[in-house]
Amino acid sequence: MAVEDDEIMREFLLESRENLLGLDRDFVALEQNPRDRAILSRIFRCVHTIKGTSGFLNLPALEKLTHIGETQLSRLRDGEILLDTHATSALLAMVDAVRRVLTSLETTGAEGGEDFTSIIAELAKIGQSVPAAAPVAAAAPVPAPTRETPPAPEAKPQVTPAPASPAPAAPASPAPAFPTAVEAPAEPAVPNVAETAIRVDVALLDRVMNLVGELVLARNQILQYGARSTDTALVNASQRLNLLTTELQACAMKTRMQPIGNVWNRFPRVVRDLANVCGKSVHLELEGSNTELDRSIIEAIKDPLIHAVRNAIDHGIENAERRVLAGKPPQGRLRLRAYHGGGQVNIEVSDDGGGINVEKVRARAVERGLVASERAQRMNERDLLQLIFLPGFSTAESVSLVSGRGVGMDVVKFNIEKVGGTVDIASRFGHGTTLKIKIPLTLAIIPALLVTSGGERFAIPQVNLLELVRLEGAASRRGIESLHGTPLYRLRGNLLPLVFLNEVLDLPGPGPHADVVNIVVVQADEQKFGLVVDGISDTEEIVVKPLGKELKQLAVFAGATIMGDGHVALIIDVLGLARRAHVVSPTRERTLEERPVSAPASGVHREPMLVFRARGDARMALPLALVSRLEELAPSRVERAGGRDVVQYRGGVMPLLWLVDDRSRATRMTREHPLHVVVFTEGGRSVGLVVDEISDVIEEEVHVQAHAGSADLLGIAVLAGRVTDLLDVRGLIERHEPGFFDRRGAAA
Amino acid sequence: MTDTLQLCTFVLGELAFGVEVKHVQEVMRFQPLTRVPLASSNVRGILNLRGQIVTAIDVRARLGLPPLSDAQEPMNVVLRTADGVVSLLVDDIGDVLEVGAADFERAPETLAAVLRDIVHGVYKLERRLLLLLDVTRVVALKETGDTDASSVGDAA
Numbered sequence: 001m002a003v004e005d006d007e008i009m010r011e012f013l014l015e016s017r018e019n020l021l022g023l024d025r026d027f028v029a030l031e032q033n034p035r036d037r038a039i040l041s042r043i044f045r046c047v048h049t050i051k052g053t054s055g056f057l058n059l060p061a062l063e064k065l066t067h068i069g070e071t072q073l074s075r076l077r078d079g080e081i082l083l084d085t086h087a088t089s090a091l092l093a094m095v096d097a098v099r100r101v102l103t104s105l106e107t108t109g110a111e112g113g114e115d116f117t118s119i120i121a122e123l124a125k126i127g128q129s130v131p132a133a134a135p136v137a138a139a140a141p142v143p144a145p146t147r148e149t150p151p152a153p154e155a156k157p158q159v160t161p162a163p164a165s166p167a168p169a170a171p172a173s174p175a176p177a178f179p180t181a182v183e184a185p186a187e188p189a190v191p192n193v194a195e196t197a198i199r200v201d202v203a204l205l206d207r208v209m210n211l212v213g214e215l216v217l218a219r220n221q222i223l224q225y226g227a228r229s230t231d232t233a234l235v236n237a238s239q240r241l242n243l244l245t246t247e248l249q250a251c252a253m254k255t256r257m258q259p260i261g262n263v264w265n266r267f268p269r270v271v272r273d274l275a276n277v278c279g280k281s282v283h284l285e286l287e288g289s290n291t292e293l294d295r296s297i298i299e300a301i302k303d304p305l306i307h308a309v310r311n312a313i314d315h316g317i318e319n320a321e322r323r324v325l326a327g328k329p330p331q332g333r334l335r336l337r338a339y340h341g342g343g344q345v346n347i348e349v350s351d352d353g354g355g356i357n358v359e360k361v362r363a364r365a366v367e368r369g370l371v372a373s374e375r376a377q378r379m380n381e382r383d384l385l386q387l388i389f390l391p392g393f394s395t396a397e398s399v400s401l402v403s404g405r406g407v408g409m410d411v412v413k414f415n416i417e418k419v420g421g422t423v424d425i426a427s428r429f430g431h432g433t434t435l436k437i438k439i440p441l442t443l444a445i446i447p448a449l450l451v452t453s454g455g456e457r458f459a460i461p462q463v464n465l466l467e468l469v470r471l472e473g474a475a476s477r478r479g480i481e482s483l484h485g486t487p488l489y490r491l492r493g494n495l496l497p498l499v500f501l502n503e504v505l506d507l508p509g510p511g512p513h514a515d516v517v518n519i520v521v522v523q524a525d526e527q528k529f530g531l532v533v534d535g536i537s538d539t540e541e542i543v544v545k546p547l548g549k550e551l552k553q554l555a556v557f558a559g560a561t562i563m564g565d566g567h568v569a570l571i572i573d574v575l576g577l578a579r580r581a582h583v584v585s586p587t588r589e590r591t592l593e594e595r596p597v598s599a600p601a602s603g604v605h606r607e608p609m610l611v612f613r614a615r616g617d618a619r620m621a622l623p624l625a626l627v628s629r630l631e632e633l634a635p636s637r638v639e640r641a642g643g644r645d646v647v648q649y650r651g652g653v654m655p656l657l658w659l660v661d662d663r664s665r666a667t668r669m670t671r672e673h674p675l676h677v678v679v680f681t682e683g684g685r686s687v688g689l690v691v692d693e694i695s696d697v698i699e700e701e702v703h704v705q706a707h708a709g710s711a712d713l714l715g716i717a718v719l720a721g722r723v724t725d726l727l728d729v730r731g732l733i734e735r736h737e738p739g740f741f742d743r744r745g746a747a748a
Numbered sequence: 749m750t751d752t753l754q755l756c757t758f759v760l761g762e763l764a765f766g767v768e769v770k771h772v773q774e775v776m777r778f779q780p781l782t783r784v785p786l787a788s789s790n791v792r793g794i795l796n797l798r799g800q801i802v803t804a805i806d807v808r809a810r811l812g813l814p815p816l817s818d819a820q821e822p823m824n825v826v827l828r829t830a831d832g833v834v835s836l837l838v839d840d841i842g843d844v845l846e847v848g849a850a851d852f853e854r855a856p857e858t859l860a861a862v863l864r865d866i867v868h869g870v871y872k873l874e875r876r877l878l879l880l881l882d883v884t885r886v887v888a889l890k891e892t893g894d895t896d897a898s899s900v901g902d903a904a
Binding site: 210213214217454456505506507545546547548549550551554556557559560562566567568569570 | 780782783784785786787788791794795796798799800801802803805831832833834887
């Protein structure tokens with residue numbers, strides 16, 4: 001008996017939870033279209049079911065609460081009264097109360113002693129309240145039409161909805177005459193869902209998934225054995241096993257997939273409540289609710305998404321007056337869009353609000369000490385927007401109830417990155433902001449490139465992969481410019497830092513006579529670099545398995561996978577590897593590291609520096625991060641325009657700044673040797689710095705010493721044991737090309 | 749006496765160890781291992797135990813003993829610990845013994861530190877001394893932190 005009751009109770013809880021999720025969405029839709037009878041009937045059915053079952057299960061508080069809700073809903077449905085903001089709020093309060101009771105039932109098994117009298121009183125007011133509660137309702141501008149209805153509540157309203165309403169059950173007009181009779185046909189609609197779907201414990205699905213993974217491995221072994229065998233029966237059977245297993249694997253994967261709509265269902269309610277709190281009007285658009293994602297990922301992105309939505313409403317969308325002043329419709333638009341693309345799920349949260357003021361971001365970042373002011377001045381718009389993801393950053397003018405406590409986008413980014421996703425932000429000041437999230441379809445199985453290094457096999461997740469470069473013969477020797485321990489490869493003219501996998505992992509290198517260099521170009525956190533491996537085998541779908549706790553600290557590995565032959569291969573965590581190899585640190589780290597640097601002209605920091613010879617014999621250096629390309633240009637390409645030397649470069653005109661003395665310039669122009677040009681590009685404009693010779697790229701601690709010798713220098717430092725002038729590139733370029741590092745300045 | 753324990757025993761060089769049977773999941777022949785670069789020298793590699801990735805700990809290295817000769821393959825003692833399944837690589841497996849609390853004594857202070865670090869104490873058996881292994885200590889690898897910490901230090 002008791003066991004049976006338990007079963008019923010569990011079933012009831014599960015079903016009610018699901019129904020409530022739909023309710024939130026329906027209520028908000030209803031508020032916009034208060035006469036939609038289809039929605040009203042659906043809400044009514046749901047509350048009716050809960051009421052009925054709670055009576056059966058002897059849950060008096062829940063029954064009482066839903067009873068009054070049901071009564072009012074039936075009046076709403078039958079058009080006796082019209083839904084207004086007050087009614088919606090009262091009904092939503094009821095839904096919340098029901099949810100609390102359900103939670104209490106789940107955790108304690110009892111209803112919990114909560115007092116619902118005020119909620120019940122509010123619900124009771126819905127019907128008769130309109131004239132009496134007018135002052136209360138007056139607070140909201142919406143209920144205006146409702147006040148006109150009470151004089152003839154039964155006759156008027158339902159005439160209008162009749163043609164528009166898609167009510168399937170009966171023609172709309174006769175309904176008000178038989179308010180009770182409608183309840184009966186409503187009932188059978190509920191069990192329909194249950195006929196095509198069953199609920200399965202997630203733990204069971206996970207086990208099925210694991211077992212299928214095992215089956216795949218066993219299949220692979222059989223296939224290898226079968227391939228050697230001459231027994232046709234065995235070969236046929238193994239091939240059949242192969243097909244079935246593949247299909248089974250795909251199906252098992254699918255069982256874990258859920259439409260993102262399961263999370264989005266909550267959003268209409270969240271948006272409505274938030275907009276009310278913030279005193280704004282927001283229209284929510286959901287696109288691609290059917291996009292499917294692995295269950296574990298859905299869980300992981302739920303909170304970040306809510307956070308992003310909150311941000312958009314609280315900080316992004318302006319209030320109605322300001323919107324009208326800016327020439328926008330008074331109601332703000334928030335759009336959630338999900339779609340599959342590139343083997344990933346893309347989610348966009350965009351608003352048409354005020355956008356992000358990058359100047360404010362710049363000032364704020366400096367004020368908070370997140371980035372040195374000198375660097376902040378140098379940063380472009382895109383980099384500045386990335387600062388929003390730094391911990392402790394918030395541009396909200398004030399701390400509001402909803403958000404603005406400085407925990408925000410960094411948490412969003414952290415949570416998304418935890419599941420292997422990426423976050424990007426784009427914003428046009430005055431026009432709105434779009435947050436783009438990319439996440440893998442599933443965490444359990446990922447496509448990966450298999451490589452070998454130092455005699456071991458490793459898997460590199462496909463998400464990090466950009467391209468593969470293979471240098472053979474002479475090219476392999478000339479291709480890699482190993483300058484003072486920092487190997488670089490010129491990938492289509494751009495400098496690509498190289499990392500030798502075997503060196504980072506302390507593995508033996510390939511023989512000294514290896515004639516082939518394999519470069520896997522990867523990207524981690526905006527940073528591109530080339531990973532040099534001994535061999536590249538294949539791309540494969542691999543099952544990601546966690547490493548034991550003893551190995552978790554090794555940030556260079558993301559896990560392990562079992563190959564077809566049963567052996568284990570480690571999966572490389574590209575970001576972890578990049579950090580270990582000291583490839584130029586990602587923005588987040590770069591800015592944090594720079595914090596102790598108080599003044600630009602003194603202090604210690606570490607970043608790769610491009611070392612070159614210029615102005616006769618001077619050894620100079622500038623931060624490699626500023627350089628976009630290194631070019632060699634024939635002197636014949638140099639033309640004169642506006643009293644300056646320019647070259648035609650990438651469809652534009654690039655001015656040249658000579659960092660060589662005049663005599664040297666004259667001789668260079670007459671010779672056949674190419675000019676060495678360091679190219680800087682900002683906001684679509686380029687400037688070339690002509691130097692005598694590119695000598696080296698050095699990454700070491702730079703001890704800057706103040707130096708007043710020349711206006712073009714930031715100071716001097718000892719790099720690789722030699723005194724080197726640090727060029728003030730920014731200052732130099734700004735003097736010749738005012739506004740180069742500041743696009744708005746250029747436009748003015 | 750109720751104060752008896754069932755111990756799964758194994759040997760490492762001259763030393764005999766016991767571990768409570770309740771911790772032992774299974775005992776296996778040597779399995780091919782995948783080396784884990786940058787891991788502690790006490791980690792010999794990882795292996796595939798029916799689809800689960802299990803870390804194999806080289807107890808000889810942990811104790812500072814010389815490695816086994818190439819001809820000799822170690823055995824796996826697979827333990828269930830609070831932090832998951834871990835395999836200990838040992839020279840050879842012994843019998844399951846029942847020992848009494850009366851024969852137990854805490855590890856003497858003069859015992860080598862590396863050894864005292866991973867045992868609860870000693871059972872005085874008739875013919876030999878049996879060291880009772882502390883399962884949580886033996887899988888706790890001090891060295892692992894160091895390898896990564898050094899890289900962090902470099903970066904700062």
